[in-house]
Amino acid sequence: MSFLFQQSTSIKRQPEEAIPAEPLPKRQRNTARSSETTFGSTEHFGVPIYDMLRALDAPDTRRSVDTLPKTCKTDVLFTDKYAPTCYLDLRGSQDVQRQILRWISRWRPIAFDLEVPESDHTDEFGRPLKKILLVHGPPGAGKTSSVQVMARIEGFDVLEINASDDRGAAAVQQKISSALFSHQAVSNKPVCILADEVDGAESGFVRCLIELLKADARKVKGVSTKGKKAKDHLLQRPIICVCNEAFTRTLFDLRQYCEIVYFPPSSPNRLLSQLEEINRKEGLRTPTSVLLRDIQETGCDFRACLNRLQFGGDRSISYKDSTKSLAEMTLSVFNKEAKDLNLKLDAYGEVEKLFDSCFSQYTNAYYVDDRMLKPASMGDWYALVDSRRFNAASEYAAVAINHMFLNFSSLSNGPMKYERPPKLFEEKKRTMTLTQEARHKASTATRSMFCLNSYRRELVPYVWQLANPEVNNVPTPQQKAVLVSCQQSLTDAGIRLFTEKLENGSLIHRLDPPINLACCLSTDQMDFAAHGKFVHRSHLKRAFDEAKRLQIRASPTQAASQQAVPKPESKMSSNFFSRDTIEPAVIQQNKVWISYREGFSNAVRKRLSWNDMFG
Amino acid sequence: MLWVHKYRPTSLESLDYNEPLTETLRRLADKEDFPHLLVYGPPGAGKKTRVSCLLRELFGPSALKIKEEQRVLQAGTRKFDFVLVSSNHHIEINPAEAGNQDRVVVQELLKEIAQTQPVDVTAKHRFKVVVINEADSLTRDAQAALRRTMEIYSPNLRLILLANTTGSIMGPIKSRTLLVRVPAPTTEDIGNVLAKVADAQDVQLPQDDAARNQLWQNISEKSNRNLRRALLMLETMYARSEKIDASTQVPLTDWQLMIDRIAQSIVKSRTVQQLASVRKDYYELLTHCIPETVILKELLFALLPRVSAVAGKNIVDAAALYDHRLRLGNKGIYHLEAFTASTMRILEEA
Known part of the structure; x- marks a missing residue:
């Protein structure tokens, strides 16, 4: 309960601190003052519940329809105007938000000199185990703005380092160290570093971060470094990195130090309701169908939608544009009634794009044909468009499009639905980086045996199948051998398993890197491709854990410490079903651990003692 | 390993x-x-x-x-x-x-x-x-x-x-x-190597010699006498099926299966709708980084056993033409589609 309470206070106060320029509604300010006078200090009693309720109403009054002029004539970008400013504005799913908030809040003890709470998920200073938070997601999902708000909620000042700044190693080094290890004169709040667009950063930046983390690790261990580099600092401030693609080559070295959070784009429905709200406030009267189209075309990119809303603006008035869109041009190629096609083509600049669009459209058109003659005859025209000659003399471009018109246009093609050509390049690049990444993790011998192409086309598909070994609920000895062999092969190919908890509390085992995206083509079984059958994967996971245990035991430093503790002996015996079982040896320890299913929606958490259970 | x-x-x-x-x-x-x-x-x-x-x-x-x-x-x-x-x-x-x-x-x-x-x-x-x-x-x-x-x-x-x-x-x-x-290993060579590996890994194989030979034959055929692929196939079969015998299906990769499906659908029905659905499959393959030339080649060899000899000759001609164009240009999907359309035309005429 206390967690929730604290959260809400910061929600309420946040608007005051974050945007001093925007006046708060009077009501709220008055209550804040009156509570002070009545109770002396709000710190003793927290915030009264009615204040919190009013604060919940506050954002609405702040931006209600009445307070704003009907048509917005300010020169503020919508993207700035409607950037989230408090917790309630945040986009993205709740559990992602909580994950990020929880991570940032773990830095509070060390940053504010608070008492360190005991937890399994933090180190001795109360900091999270992974010292960097890496938030990745598609553009316009609201990553940067959300993280900014969340850092402020936790009481940090945000220092943003993005691609517009110099990101050479030296410049960053200086900037970060001055921010991290010294107090700021202006405000007494600690700084949280937000590195934006890290996937585009130079390698110097990443190296600098890693150096910091290593120095931190040395400091924690208390290893003294010799010579000049005697200054190892303890990392006391959170560092958050934001990027679109977490699996790029530049971030490879950094990833092992990072807690990786995927920030998904908002759902179309939610986006639509938000856009409609803004639309109403601004008095723009954009029809819902246009908003929907915007959302579809931008792929749920909130920022792009806002921009379109503002500058595509009053579509009801200025809809008759002189320049035609690609969609309209394409459709007019297939419409027999369209006049002056050549004139239009001359006026329209991007003929190559238009041909591309016609190409993806013509299968939807109605036309008279004799046994596939017309589609087959297009081959030569494709060759012309796709040749160098074409680029040199684009006068011929119009001819190719005219041929399309001759072949595929008809009178009934007027109300045809327009389809956008798919974005091949980006998708291809994603698969490319994914397989490169996976190959990079494979053993050297495997890598020298499989060049990138054969790794992608031969090894990856089979390795994926190896990740789904066919075993019974209780594996037979033969199947156990299969599991061990599969585990070794996967490790050799650079694939690991990691366990993830779904929102409904069930566990799944995913592959890391997610090679299923690179080798599984049939889209109807995406889930199976990603996490296979639970039984198979959990047995495989056990094989992985076993291998790790053996490896740790084999390594010399561990062996020494193992010897010190007398190893309790385990007994072999047959159980009821006459299978061989190993009876776990009794270890003399007083602690008893009980783990239970822990989900994101555990609203109430209570400490239980043994007495509670028995009594 | x-x-x-x-x-x-x-x-x-x-x-x-x-x-x-x-x-x-x-x-x-x-x-x-x-x-x-x-x-x-x-x-x-x-x-x-x-x-x-x-x-x-x-x-x-x-x-x-x-x-x-x-x-x-x-x-x-x-x-x-x-x-x-x-x-x-x-x-x-x-x-x-x-x-x-x-x-x-x-x-x-x-x-x-x-x-x-x-x-x-x-x-x-x-x-x-x-x-x-x-x-x-x-x-x-x-x-x-x-x-x-x-x-x-x-x-x-x-x-x-x-x-x-x-x-x-x-x-x-x-x-x-x-x-x-270095010539590709013969089916017999592949059989010998696979038998050796299976023995070392304790894979349960059919006792009968003929069945065993049939199994090696199947793998060798499906792998295109590519030993690396054959070994991967054997390992996958070992992991995926309880018992391996001559009737066990040799696992193929998803992209090969998809190209096979494309060939099937081209032979089955030849309409513009079919062309559109094949195009979707091509996009799927291309986004998974299967090069256009590989698609064309595999598709050709998947088509040939399914069509008559005369049509086959014309299809090979078309494949050669579009392969050439693929290498000249950089918009692979155009030429793949052109190949599909002309194959359909050839099949219609035959």
Whole structure:
């Protein structure tokens, strides 16, 4: 309960601190003052519940329809105007938000000199185990703005380092160290570093971060470094990195130090309701169908939608544009009634794009044909468009499009639905980086045996199948051998398993890197491709854990410490079903651990003692 | 470890097939001098395995201790990373990974290596070996750069080029190298190797000899006599099915299955709707980085058994034409679709 309470206070106060320029509604300010006078200090009693309720109403009054002029004539970008400013504005799913908030809040003890709470998920200073938070997601999902708000909620000042700044190693080094290890004169709040667009950063930046983390690790261990580099600092401030693609080559070295959070784009429905709200406030009267189209075309990119809303603006008035869109041009190629096609083509600049669009459209058109003659005859025209000659003399471009018109246009093609050509390049690049990444993790011998192409086309598909070994609920000895062999092969190919908890509390085992995206083509079984059958994967996971245990035991430093503790002996015996079982040896320890299913929606958490259970 | 890796021969003695070739390689290694080599053959025939065995024969076991290095190379003003695998005696590079910058890789790396000479005077050979993978995808510029390097630095540098075909390697380089062809293993060879591996891994096989031979036959056929792929198939079968016998389905990759489905649907129905759905499949394949030329080739061979001989001839003609156009242009989907449309037309006319 206390967690929730604290959260809400910061929600309420946040608007005051974050945007001093925007006046708060009077009501709220008055209550804040009156509570002070009545109770002396709000710190003793927290915030009264009615204040919190009013604060919940506050954002609405702040931006209600009445307070704003009907048509917005300010020169503020919508993207700035409607950037989230408090917790309630945040986009993205709740559990992602909580994950990020929880991570940032773990830095509070060390940053504010608070008492360190005991937890399994933090180190001795109360900091999270992974010292960097890496938030990745598609553009316009609201990553940067959300993280900014969340850092402020936790009481940090945000220092943003993005691609517009110099990101050479030296410049960053200086900037970060001055921010991290010294107090700021202006405000007494600690700084949280937000590195934006890290996937585009130079390698110097990443190296600098890693150096910091290593120095931190040395400091924690208390290893003294010799010579000049005697200054190892303890990392006391959170560092958050934001990027679109977490699996790029530049971030490879950094990833092992990072807690990786995927920030998904908002759902179309939610986006639509938000856009409609803004639309109403601004008095723009954009029809819902246009908003929907915007959302579809931008792929749920909130920022792009806002921009379109503002500058595509009053579509009801200025809809008759002189320049035609690609969609309209394409459709007019297939419409027999369209006049002056050549004139239009001359006026329209991007003929190559238009041909591309016609190409993806013509299968939807109605036309008279004799046994596939017309589609087959297009081959030569494709060759012309796709040749160098074409680029040199684009006068011929119009001819190719005219041929399309001759072949595929008809009178009934007027109300045809327009389809956008798919974005091949980006998708291809994603698969490319994914397989490169996976190959990079494979053993050297495997890598020298499989060049990138054969790794992608031969090894990856089979390795994926190896990740789904066919075993019974209780594996037979033969199947156990299969599991061990599969585990070794996967490790050799650079694939690991990691366990993830779904929102409904069930566990799944995913592959890391997610090679299923690179080798599984049939889209109807995406889930199976990603996490296979639970039984198979959990047995495989056990094989992985076993291998790790053996490896740790084999390594010399561990062996020494193992010897010190007398190893309790385990007994072999047959159980009821006459299978061989190993009876776990009794270890003399007083602690008893009980783990239970822990989900994101555990609203109430209570400490239980043994007495509670028995009594 | 992967079985392909675990059971890979590491010395010339342990090679399983192509005995005469092995003998030739041994003789080459025994001699005082050693030529530049151009090793070529179909994928999965064992080129790289033979080369690493040869290196071991030349320099002893230390040639197999490989490690990885990352180099930063400068091409004009742009810098890029390049990964190479090396031992004390040789380095292995894959210039195709550098894309258009392969010329820089060849020039810079080879010069750097060639200008240093091993200090150890007692060593059997005073030269270092550079293994160039996928040499057939080297650009013309890179090949030209290679050609001079081979002559100037010949005292302390030997090259081993690995390629699938010699077609795209230019004459001057062919004339400077000894051509060694590694043929694909026969079905019998594949059967022997698979049986050996299965035995070592305790795979339960059918007792009956005929059934066993049938199984090897199936795998060899499906793998296109590519031993690497055959071993992966066997390992997958071992993991995926309780008992392996002649009727066990040989696992194929998803993209191969999809191309097979495309061929099926082209033969079945020939409409524009079909064309549109095939196009979706093509996009799916392309986004998964299956090159257009590979799609075309696989599709052709999936189509041929399903059509009449006359139509088959025309389809091969069309495939040759569009393959050529694919290589000239860069909009693969156009030509794939054109190939599909003309195949449909050919089938309609037949």
